[in-house]
Amino acid sequence: MTAYIRGVAILSPQKTFGDQGFPDDIVVHSGHGFMKCIEPAYRDFIDPMAARRMSRIVKMGVSSALKCLRDSDVPMPDAIITGTGLGCLDDTEKFLASIFSNKEKLLNPTPFIQSTHNTVAGAIALAIKCHGYNATYTQRGFSFESALEDALLQLDENQSKNILVGGFDEITETSYSLTSRLGLWKNHMVDGTKLYEYNTRGSLPGEGAAFFMLGGSAIPGNSVRIRMLKLFYEADGIDDINERINRYLTEDGIDPGSIDLIMLGFSGDNRTDHYYYHLMSGIFNDKPVTGFKHLCGEYDTSASFALWYAWHIIRNQKVMVQLLKENPLGEKINSVLIYNHLRGKYHSLYLLERC
Amino acid sequence: MPKVFVTGIGIISAIGSDAESVRNSLRNKHSGIGKISLIDTIYKDEIPAGEIKATNDQLYELAGINRKSFLTRTALLAIIAAKQAVVHAGLSGKSLADAAVISGTTVGGMDRTEVFFKEYLKNRSKGKIREVAGHDCGDSTERIADYLGISGFISTINTACSSSANAIMLAARLIKQGKIKRALAGGADSLTKFTLNGFNSLMILDRQQCRPFDENRNGLNLGEGSAFLLLESEEITGNKKILAEVRGYGNTCDAYHQTASSPEGHGAYLAMQQALEVARLNPSEIDYINTHGTGTKNNDLSEGIAIQRLFDSGIPRCSSTKSFTGHTLGAAGAIEAVISILALQDQCIYPNLNFTERMHELNFSPSSEYIPDASLQHIMSNSFGFGGNNSSLIISIN
Numbered sequence: 148m149t150a151y152i153r154g155v156a157i158l159s160p161q162k163t164f165g166d167q168g169f170p171d172d173i174v175v176h177s178g179h180g181f182m183k184c185i186e187p188a189y190r191d192f193i194d195p196m197a198a199r200r201m202s203r204i205v206k207m208g209v210s211s212a213l214k215c216l217r218d219s220d221v222p223m224p225d226a227i228i229t230g231t232g233l234g235c236l237d238d239t240e241k242f243l244a245s246i247f248s249n250k251e252k253l254l255n256p257t258p259f260i261q262s263t264h265n266t267v268a269g270a271i272a273l274a275i276k277c278h279g280y281n282a283t284y285t286q287r288g289f290s291f292e293s294a295l296e297d298a299l300l301q302l303d304e305n306q307s308k309n310i311l312v313g314g315f316d317e318i319t320e321t322s323y324s325l326t327s328r329l330g331l332w333k334n335h336m337v338d339g340t341k342l343y344e345y346n347t348r349g350s351l352p353g354e355g356a357a358f359f360m361l362g363g364s365a366i367p368g369n370s371v372r373i374r375m376l377k378l379f380y381e382a383d384g385i386d387d388i389n390e391r392i393n394r395y396l397t398e399d400g401i402d403p404g405s406i407d408l409i410m411l412g413f414s415g416d417n418r419t420d421h422y423y424y425h426l427m428s429g430i431f432n433d434k435p436v437t438g439f440k441h442l443c444g445e446y447d448t449s450a451s452f453a454l455w456y457a458w459h460i461i462r463n464q465k466v467m468v469q470l471l472k473e474n475p476l477g478e479k480i481n482s483v484l485i486y487n488h489l490r491g492k493y494h495s496l497y498l499l500e501r502c
Numbered sequence: 503m504p505k506v507f508v509t510g511i512g513i514i515s516a517i518g519s520d521a522e523s524v525r526n527s528l529r530n531k532h533s534g535i536g537k538i539s540l541i542d543t544i545y546k547d548e549i550p551a552g553e554i555k556a557t558n559d560q561l562y563e564l565a566g567i568n569r570k571s572f573l574t575r576t577a578l579l580a581i582i583a584a585k586q587a588v589v590h591a592g593l594s595g596k597s598l599a600d601a602a603v604i605s606g607t608t609v610g611g612m613d614r615t616e617v618f619f620k621e622y623l624k625n626r627s628k629g630k631i632r633e634v635a636g637h638d639c640g641d642s643t644e645r646i647a648d649y650l651g652i653s654g655f656i657s658t659i660n661t662a663c664s665s666s667a668n669a670i671m672l673a674a675r676l677i678k679q680g681k682i683k684r685a686l687a688g689g690a691d692s693l694t695k696f697t698l699n700g701f702n703s704l705m706i707l708d709r710q711q712c713r714p715f716d717e718n719r720n721g722l723n724l725g726e727g728s729a730f731l732l733l734e735s736e737e738i739t740g741n742k743k744i745l746a747e748v749r750g751y752g753n754t755c756d757a758y759h760q761t762a763s764s765p766e767g768h769g770a771y772l773a774m775q776q777a778l779e780v781a782r783l784n785p786s787e788i789d790y791i792n793t794h795g796t797g798t799k800n801n802d803l804s805e806g807i808a809i810q811r812l813f814d815s816g817i818p819r820c821s822s823t824k825s826f827t828g829h830t831l832g833a834a835g836a837i838e839a840v841i842s843i844l845a846l847q848d849q850c851i852y853p854n855l856n857f858t859e860r861m862h863e864l865n866f867s868p869s870s871e872y873i874p875d876a877s878l879q880h881i882m883s884n885s886f887g888f889g890g891n892n893s894s895l896i897i898s899i900n
Contacts, residue, residue, distance in 0.1 A: 227755070232638060232640070233638055234639070234660065242696065243615070243616060243696060244619070244623060246616075246695060246696065246699050247619065247620060248623075250544065251543060251544050251545065251695075251699050252544075254700075254702075254703040255703065256700065256704045259696075259699075259700035259703055259704070260700075260704070260760055260888065261760075262700075263608060263660060263662050263888060264660035265660055265662055265887070265888070266760075266889060268661075268889065268891075269755070269760065269888070269889025269890055269891065270889075272755040272757040272889075272890060273757050273758075273759070273760070273890065275757075276757050277755060277757055278754050278755055278756070278757055278768065279754065279755065280753050280754065280755075281661070281753065281754070281755035281890070281891055282659060282661055282668055282672075282891075283659065283660050283661055284657055284658065284659055284660075285638065285639040285640055285658050285659070285660050286639075286640040286643060286644075286656060286657045287638065287644070289640075289657055293657040293658075296655075296657075297672065300675055300676065300679060300681070303679050304675070304679065324626065325631065328631045329631055329634075329635060378655060379653070380647065380653050380655070381653045
């Protein structure tokens with residue numbers, strides 16, 4: 148199924164929410180720690196009384212979803228589908244801590260209620276009174292991808308639908324400290340512009356909330372479509388990845404020669420970036436290649452940032468980073484192939500193109 | 503579009519660690535709800551729950567897995583049920599490799615996280631970090647896939663208490679559209695201090711055995727468990743024994759309140775109606791409803807009104823088997839789908855325990871006795887969750 152992108156909205160560590168300055172004004176991460184989202188004035192989207200009870204990730208998710216609805220001029224979608232790797236962490240931590248500090252007595256239920264992963268999708272539905280299909284996926288590096296897969300399936304079932312699909316993840320001080328102990332992040336100072344040059348263990352953590360309105364047919368003025376989505380869990384080394392990418396492209400009748408830009412999920416982690424380097428000097432050897440995690444950091448649903456960024460490039464014809472592979476860009480960038488993997492285990496391949 | 507057939511089932515819950523023992527408990531009215539013995543909580547003697555009376559060490563043994571694998575209780579339960587479903591369907595090795603695994607869970611590996619947090623909160627550098635590595639909901643699904651050697655599409659749904667009903671629904675939709683041929687679909691959740699205290703803080707845990715659809719009901723009992731269905735496209739089942747067909751499904755959002763259901767059960771009504779549409783059945787063709795029936799004031803009223811509105815003149819027999827298993831949260835939809843399949847096989851209706859007085863607002867009562875000679879072809883199974891996530895499945899035999 149081909150899905151047409153009718154609208155987008157994204158909160159990220161960059162100035163991406165509306166006309167805030169991306170891509171001319173890039174926020175460069177430097178130092179220790181993680182990349183945090185630039186947050187908008189939530190009162191423009193959420194009633195302040197309701198916002199007071201919401202955690203940061205719920206506000207981030209709901210406001211980007213509502214902005215996406217507004218900008219795509221679809222007030223009532225037929226389905227709301229979200230993906231999140233870790234859900235509403237802050238409220239989970241809060242409730243867990245209160246169990247121990249209050250010795251299980253007189254606990255405030257609000258953080259418990261808002262700790263489940265479907266809080267955001269439920270709150271969006273509640274805000275617009277949408278009784279349609281509603282689902283939330285959570286599978287590490289397939290969290291956003293599963294939501295998108297479901298959205299494409301919805302369009303296969305009924306082409307006339309409008310599907311709101313989004314991915315979000317937050318990072319908190321606690322989750323950062325725990326995932327640091329698990330060895331996921333770089334333990335040295337990081338200059339974001341050099342993220343891909345360190346050749347050290349670990350990546351740069353990030354977060355974000357991105358929503359897309361997808362429809363089954365093209366409408367004038369909104370001319371970017373998702374031509375392909377392929378997921379594979381576990382791969383048997385670089386040869387297998389190579390073979391699969393070739394096979395998937397062939398299966399969908401896509402000539403690799405016709406792709407204008409390759410976007411790879413380099414995270415700066417030397418334990419898993421070699422997959423990308425192999426592709427860059429292998430099947431994509433003659434292609435211009437760019438990355439995206441220096442802009443948004445690494446997180447379970449980071450491919451939602453990539454999808455948005457590819458859409459943005461096709462619409463605005465601006466690649467605002469140094470190319471990782473300096474093959475010349477064509478006159479027009481009409482198609483972008485994204486390949487991303489999470490820690491070498493969850494692999495996803497997307498093709499976006501102007502139509 | 504191809505039909506979606508069930509060729510294997512697996513289940514572990516407070517009333518048994520396989521389909522046969524669950525069936526016997528249901529027939530003999532043996533509830534699994536009782537005193538909590540495995541969780542470290544001040545409510546041990548006060549709040550009953552449907553706990554599986556096996557330590558994690560015993561579950562490792564039951565699953566045939568080395569303890570060094572370091573699994574959460576949720577993952578252990580999930581692997582035990584998933585393996586049963588696969589064996590039941592007579593599948594192994596290569597025939598499984600490209601299957602999908604789609605699971606539902608609400609708190610994933612919280613059972614280990616809360617053990618970790620106790621130490622961690624005292625000192626931020628303490629606690630065994632391995633304990634939280636399986637915290638996320640995707641962990642148990644990944645563990646099933648890795649254990650069974652599956653490398654097809656894997657995913658997890660968390661729509662609170664309707665999670666595994668939605669997992670079954672997604673698998674069925676993927677099979678119908680020809681995207682996949684075979685899937686393990688179900689869910690798992692273990693009992694945790696987190697959920698026990700969460701539902702307790704909402705003041706919806708009954709201090710006695712829960713009484714679904716009773717005028718004097720006073721809340722739910724939590725439970726734990728896992729169930730999986732092996733679903734196959736009719737294109738590949740050949741002469742294999744078909745246990746049932748996933749014939750209909752509906753997913754809607756109540757969009758009324760973060761936790762409470764609308765008084766008229768709008769979302770529930772729409773989900774059941776959609777499931778009937780997909781199944782191409784009239785309400786009168788449903789022979790039995792395995793209700794969500796948690797035993798809370800709010801759910802049973804809202805669900806009851808929705809059933810009354812949709813089924814109008816002829817309300818099918820119905821019961822809540824949560825009075826046996828407790829509310830197993832993310833696993834509930836799959837556990838109740840398996841129970842529905844057992845009911846279809848045995849042509850019987852399992853009772854709704856602890857029922858004495860009809861709710862004043864309703865004109866029907868649940869079946870409170872085991873009915874061995876029911877004639878059943880189509881069963882509806884409801885699962886409703888926080889966030890307004892309502893789902894309904896229709897499971898049939900020919």
